[in-house]
Amino acid sequence: MTGESVDGPIGELPELLRRVHMVGIGGAGMSGLARILLARGGQVSGSDAKNSRGILALRTRGARIQVGHDPSALDQLPGGPSVVVTTHAAIPKTNPELVAARSRGIPVLLRPRILADLMAGYRTLLVAGTHGKTSTTSIAVVALQHCGVDPSFAVGGELNESGTNAHHGSGGIFVAEADESDGSLLEYTPDVVVVTNIEVDHLDHFGTREAYVDVFDEFAERISPGGHLIVCLDDEGSAALAGRCADRLAERGVSVFGYGAGRYAHLAPAAKQVATMISWSARGSGGVARVRFDAPIADPSVERTMLLTVPGEHMALNAIGAVVACVCAGGALAGVIDGVEAFGGVHRRFEFRGRTGDVDVFDDYAHHPTEVRAVLTAARLAVESAATTDVETTGPGRVIAVFQPHLFSRTRDFAEDFAAALDLADQVVVADVYGAREEPIPGISGASIADRVTRPVIFQPDLSALARTVASVAGPGDLVLTLGAGDITMQGPEILEALRDRGAANHTNHAVTAVADPDEADRAETPGSQP
Known part of the structure; x- marks a missing residue:
């Protein structure tokens, strides 16, 4: 079967997309849009709640980006923007830049509309x-x-x-x-x-x-x-x-x-x-x-x-x-x-973060029960396969799931399903809910899931203590898997460090191999950044 495709470069940007201001430009979806606009000759300005590696990369390509949200961000491009782009999920309608844009009569459009035009x-x-x-x-x-x-x-x-x-x-x-x-x-x-x-x-x-x-x-x-x-x-x-x-x-x-x-x-x-x-x-x-x-x-x-x-x-x-x-x-x-x-994979999709010599640490974006179930099934097969190929291993290690629920509403709606999925692990550690754009819901927390897990489980609401908690239960041959769409992604290096510290305290000599990532936080869904 041979499909028809369009040959050659696509034409110039439409007038509306030649000067674009992006609110929440540092997120994955928005930063990608900015890359394409810049590559096609557009002028791009933007703002985000924090600096990041992605923002630095966009600046090197010519984007003008302000950290923090303020109406003055709209003035970074000569003549001002022809359109302001935002995202429904991460940016509230009350954002000061969006309010200012509407008051100036500048069109405010959502990211998918701009992508469709591109x-x-x-x-x-x-x-x-x-x-x-x-x-x-x-x-x-x-x-x-x-x-x-x-x-x-x-x-x-x-x-x-x-x-x-x-x-x-x-x-x-x-x-x-x-x-x-x-x-x-x-x-x-x-x-x-x-x-x-x-x-x-x-x-x-x-x-x-x-x-x-x-x-x-x-x-x-x-x-x-x-x-x-x-x-x-x-x-x-x-x-x-x-x-x-x-x-x-x-x-x-x-x-x-x-x-x-x-x-x-x-x-x-x-x-x-x-x-x-x-x-x-x-x-x-x-x-x-x-x-x-x-x-x-x-x-x-x-x-x-x-x-x-x-x-x-x-x-x-x-x-x-x-x-x-x-x-x-x-x-x-x-x-x-x-x-x-x-194909070599995608960041945060069963991504290897490092090894202490006897414990492997992976990270995955899974934040729905079906996704958690699928990746834990894959993790189980991985440890079983490793046990059959490693002559020094006496049997398959355990799968340790370290899960951070994402959104209070999703935690409320799927608590039973999350618990059932996490039961595929041998040991479960549940962090508290990463609320992202949502306000807390009374009575809903990570414990809503942890209380329903039937496997050995620890509810650890203090994220600063999470790595030490995981290190305390991990053993030789285990696979540790951090799961969630929030800032749980930053815990991989912390867990590796805690495992190393535990090994030093036990007078063992664990070699630590870590996969460097200078900006794990870029991949967490944070308010002000489009996921």
Whole structure:
């Protein structure tokens, strides 16, 4: 199958986007947008609550950025901004810069609207779903790059290959995440869409499960005529989406393809399963997937073994979805698979942070029960695989989950589900809730989850004592995994230091290997920074 793509550079920025001020410019989504605007010749100013490595990088590219929020930030560009960009999630409407912009008659738009404008003229490949968006999008980017395509992209995490979350490419394909959290994915009119899964989330915005699911139906209806909807048939929600939409989409020439083992294929009889995962097994720190590709992705059908560097069956499904999407966007199957096998991961997605010599420390962004369950399953397979390959190990070590709940509303709504997911670990340490944009809810805390965990559990509300708590329960061969979307990401180096101190106190000689990261806090969702 060969897709049509747009060749050559995209034209000049529209007038509205030539002078842009960004409130919360240091966050992952906003900083990526700024990178693309600057690369396309735009003038960019911004503000954020704190300095960061990302802000320093944007300044070197010409952005004018003020730390702290004040109306004077609007005056950094000569003539002032033509538009002010913000984000629904992290920036309140009462922000002084937003208030000043409205009083001056400057348009205030949300990030997705600007991203949609930047994608105009490209063939667009968007990844949607409750979980797996960043990983699947990142895999697709690397796969297309290995096919000789230079796609533009905007991703929610930094690719290990390039160290960046966004890029203005020379080719005619734009790859991005379509975030459903506030319904803003309806700004886009995509050509190729992957839906990894649909499971109720963001009830603070949607209110009901039905409203959350409906936004995916509306998004599917926005796919361009002749485009492609690609769904995971191992997920009930995404398969049901295909079942509801396939006939209507077919009337507009939109193909509906499925991938996975096909557990829920019966919910989408009109979806053509073009990639079937025959088997998957863990291998070392990654995995091996045997996949059959069928027409029109491969004609005649072909079976391929994909060697993945990232762990977990969920990541294998993400990789297969990315393969199908890239072929639909114009990539050659063989080259796409080569790129997928070369994919080196994304920051904060089962990211190795260091080792004391006998304890490994990883970090992951998982902040929904399903994500926690998937990454703990991958962690379990990792320690079991290590035990079979390490002759000095008498048996598999333990998985120690260090979880920081994200948002009071999510903690309230999913406390039972979080506890059930955390029960997959051998030892659990729960921190207090990272509230981000929310005010506390009476009676809701990390204890709401810890009290429901049936495995050995410690509730540690004092973040400054968390690392010592973890070190006190970790032993040889254990895998420690910090989990959450907040500032739990900064605990990896602290845990490694506490483990080293414990070893010194015990008169042992543990060699400490740490993966340097000068700015872990950049990846925490903080008020004033778009996640």
